[in-house]
Amino acid sequence: MGRQTFDLVVVGAGLAGLAATATAVAASGGARVALVHAGLGTFVYGAGGVADLGGVAADHPAVRDFRALVDAAGVPYDGDLGQSQLLPTILGTLLPVNLAPRSLWNGRVRSGTRAAVVGIAGLSAFDADFVAERLNRLACGCCYQARRIELPRQDGLPHSVLELANRFDRDPAFRQTLAEQLRRVAADYDVVLIPAILGQWSDAGQMAELETAVGCPVAEMATLPPSVAGLRLSNRLLAHLRGQGVDIFGGYPVTALEVENARCRGVHVATPGHARHFAASAVILASGPHSANLLPGWSGDQDSRRRPLDHQGRFLADNLYLAGALADPEARHGGNGRAIVGGHGAALAAFEREDDHATH
Template identity: 30%
Template sequence: MSDDVLVVGGGIEGYAAALSALETDSAASVRLLRQRSDRFQTETGLVDLLGYEPDEDGPVDRPLAAIERLQEDHPYSRLGLDTVSAALELFDTATGDQYSGAETETNALLPTAVGRLTPAVRYPESAAAGVASGADSMRLVGFESIPDFDAELAANRLNNETPLSVTGRTVRAPLPADLDRTEIPEILDQNRSVDGQPIRAALAEKLQPTLDVEPRVGLPAVLGQTEAPAIRTALEEALHVSVFEVPLGPPSLPGQRLESLLSAAVRSRGGTIEESVVSDVEEDDSRITSVTADGQQYDADSYVLATGGVEAGGVVTDSAGVGEPVFGCPASLPGDRLVGREFLSDHPAVRAGVEVDDRRRPLEGGSAVAENLYGAGRVLASPNVVAEGSVGGFALVTGYAAGQRALEQS
């Protein structure tokens, strides 16, 4: 197998790198080797570019403007505002009308399952009616079979901490008692019959008595995988309210939907996606010449490392220290331990990763590990992207830059 660009890894950064390379040259041969199939199960589906500035109270209103105030060594500053904007445009093209936020430069604040508001610069259309900037009150409705979402608790917290008027209610949804949460979307997609009634109509009938005067209703994010827009429309027409989804913890359905969108975008542009684990890397004269994955050898002109951070296994630690296991890149670690001494402190693991030069090439002792290897996403050393609310944006922007560099140098 021979390609112009081979992306090793997955996540938002891997897909962004592949799409960026294909955008740079539509005739390029680009292959994405997904090393793990569950990367998007931890994604909420929301893309946060920059939610909080250092030493500032409250969320950022205009993230692109705030980027210009970041320190010079911040990844966004190093890459430049034009690259950040281009990465967002790439995402908008890939996700089309399934995502909102492109029409404004402001962050949206969306409710979470624990009753907090989280800033996002792009968010699924299924969550759009829940944007907190709307003056309308809302009702959150949870299902007894989904303990991940305590609607009453979430509503109380939102009422206490925001100007919103929010009420909460939990109902017994018309679902089989032994049904796993991951099976609910399929039942709704197929509109299966429950007690002689199509499930969508039965769910609307169950929700109707819980409603009062609120013009919008938030439900747990389980409303279908392939037929989500149709399911939401059916509920809105039956209930005469706007319906939005509240993201849940893993496995995240909005995250899986996002991967489906990005995967379709890569394939529609001529890219190839395979699920395969790299076991060996060949190098000659400071260049990667090939990788072997599941017994198959892959040759490419350029390679992108997008295997994720500590949580995804892209950065590991052993008796020799901390490093990146696929291409053998060294990694930096702030301090002498991965985990901070205090609960919810600024854990070094969040910032641990591979250092790169201005061409996005991983470094070892100040020199490039390989002339044709480029890094993207959480495998890279970074600011505390969790604290500053830039997890998705960091992956998207660095992936875009790495894919562009890789194709230009191939």
């Protein structure tokens, strides 16, 4: 069995796990951190909008650090925690958010806005006429008009959002064609709304170049899962953390925690060929509610430092911490803000504990 040793192992790559990992890197002063995940976080089903922080103040360190993280990763967020805004969806509904990736935030409802809802010929997942009609009923004071563009197909096959996103990433000629097509319909509008197809790896600089070429803001609407906007956010955050020295092991489920004498010694990971064991000074479990099966004897409760408690009120391990939907069920249903705050708090608790031991 392969064995590696880390100061901290974070399990789960949702917003809670990503926030915990980033906070740990910043707070630990060079500690060796590993992020292990079986798959991408559930936020890729949406687009990473933040609407619920559980009453946390706008200047909370978790919020400040998260915004610094997404800026550094090239996927900046816009918005204000003190004021909710409405974002259009591909179902023609309006989604309340406080913070969202800039490419989605551009489409927020603002009185007097004239918006072109742009469909793409051959893309069946998006009906511009339906979306525009629905938004005109819901967004009073705004005008939405359906438009249509043609993009070259690959091998004559129908478009898909992932295929278009991949072409946006790798093909400058495709990006130029898209910009030209959008510019053709943008002249009479304040903003252009399109399905989320602007690359799985694109950054703020590429988005700004597109808008300059189009001549007005371009706003994405999250498509059916997995959302390109969510995939982009996940890809860029993981790449940024890897660049910060985090060891990332993706696609491998954690099968067990090694807990002995109220200490978590590490995690067992189902890697191909042979299982591996990652020894750790601390572990953060942020892999969703299904991870409760890794905590035999857990009462479902936690202490003030986010450590899981048994039915007698004793922590299962003094160096094991919970974050995300496992610790906060509300983070499972649109509570991305709560997940961010929870991941941040779990990382601080983990390294506070290490600091406490170092002084005794």
